[in-house]
Amino acid sequence: MLSDPGILCIQHCNAKIFSFQLPDICPLCSKKLLNENNNFGLLPFRLPYPFVRASQTQAAVILRPTKGDFLNDYNNKTDLHIALTTSQGIIVEFDRHGLRRHVPRDSNSLWEQSLIVESVSEAWLEHWDETLAMMCKQGIWTEATYKKDTYNCYTFVLTFLQALGFGELSLAAKNRTLFCEKFICPRTVVAGKYISLYRKIRDNGKYIHLSSSGKNGNRK
Numbered sequence: 093m094l095s096d097p098g099i100l101c102i103q104h105c106n107a108k109i110f111s112f113q114l115p116d117i118c119p120l121c122s123k124k125l126l127n128e129n130n131n132f133g134l135l136p137f138r139l140p141y142p143f144v145r146a147s148q149t150q151a152a153v154i155l156r157p158t159k160g161d162f163l164n165d166y167n168n169k170t171d172l173h174i175a176l177t178t179s180q181g182i183i184v185e186f187d188r189h190g191l192r193r194h195v196p197r198d199s200n201s202l203w204e205q206s207l208i209v210e211s212v213s214e215a216w217l218e219h220w221d222e223t224l225a226m227m228c229k230q231g232i233w234t235e236a237t238y239k240k241d242t243y244n245c246y247t248f249v250l251t252f253l254q255a256l257g258f259g260e261l262s263l264a265a266k267n268r269t270l271f272c273e274k275f276i277c278p279r280t281v282v283a284g285k286y287i288s289l290y291r292k293i294r295d296n297g298k299y300i301h302l303s304s305s306g307k308n309g310n311r312k
Contacts, residue, residue, distance in 0.1 A: 095204070096141040097163070097290060110139075110289060111298040119298060142283045146203035147181045147194070151220040152211035153249060154183070154203065155276065161205045162283060163290055172276070174209070174249045176224060179217040184224060186248035190235035191228060207279050210261050223256050 102109050105120040114136055118125050143162060146154045156162070158171040175185035183194040183203055194203070212220055227233075233248055246268055253265035264271045292299040 099139040102136040108301045143205045146206040149177045151179045152177045153209035155207040174245045186233045191233040
C-alpha cells in the first residue's frame, strides 16, 4: 500500500513541471533549476495528498475502493466501499462478513488509503458515538442480512446518518443518489485529478503542463 508519493510542482519556462523529485535541469530550456539566481514563476511546492489513514480520522465517513487502492486501481467504474470511524478512530464497516470493527492498532492495510467524505466537529463527537453504538446493537447488520445491491455498506452508513440528524449531510442521506451527487462525487473528482497526475509521473518520470499563454497542449 503506497503512502503519500510526494508530488512536487515547480514553474519554469511558462510551464508547470510535476515530479516526485525536483529536477536539477529544466526539461524545456535545459537551464539549472536550483541556481540561486533563478526566477521561478511559482515557488516549488508539494501537492496536498487527498487520502488519509482511516484509523487516524475522528468521527468520519470514509471511502475506499472495494478492491485494490486509489492510486493504482481506481477508475470511474470502480466499486467503492463506505464505512464510519468513531471518535477514537475505530473503523466500523458493514459488508458480506457482517458488521466489523477495526481498532487503530490493527494493521488493516485496506483502509490505509481512504477518502474522508465528511466528518463532524468536536461538539458532535459524543452524539456520533452514541448513535453509532445504538446502530450496532440493532442486530440487523449481519452476514445473513447483507445483500450486495440492496442491503450493503451504503445502507448501513446512510441509515446511521439519517439517525444522526446532522444537517445537510443527514438530509442527503435519505436518498442514495442525492448523497452520492453531493458528497461522494466531489471528493472522488478531486482525488481523480491527483491520481491521474500521479500515474503520468509514475509512468514517465515527470509531467509538464504548458500555460495557456505558452504553447498549446500538455507534455509528458
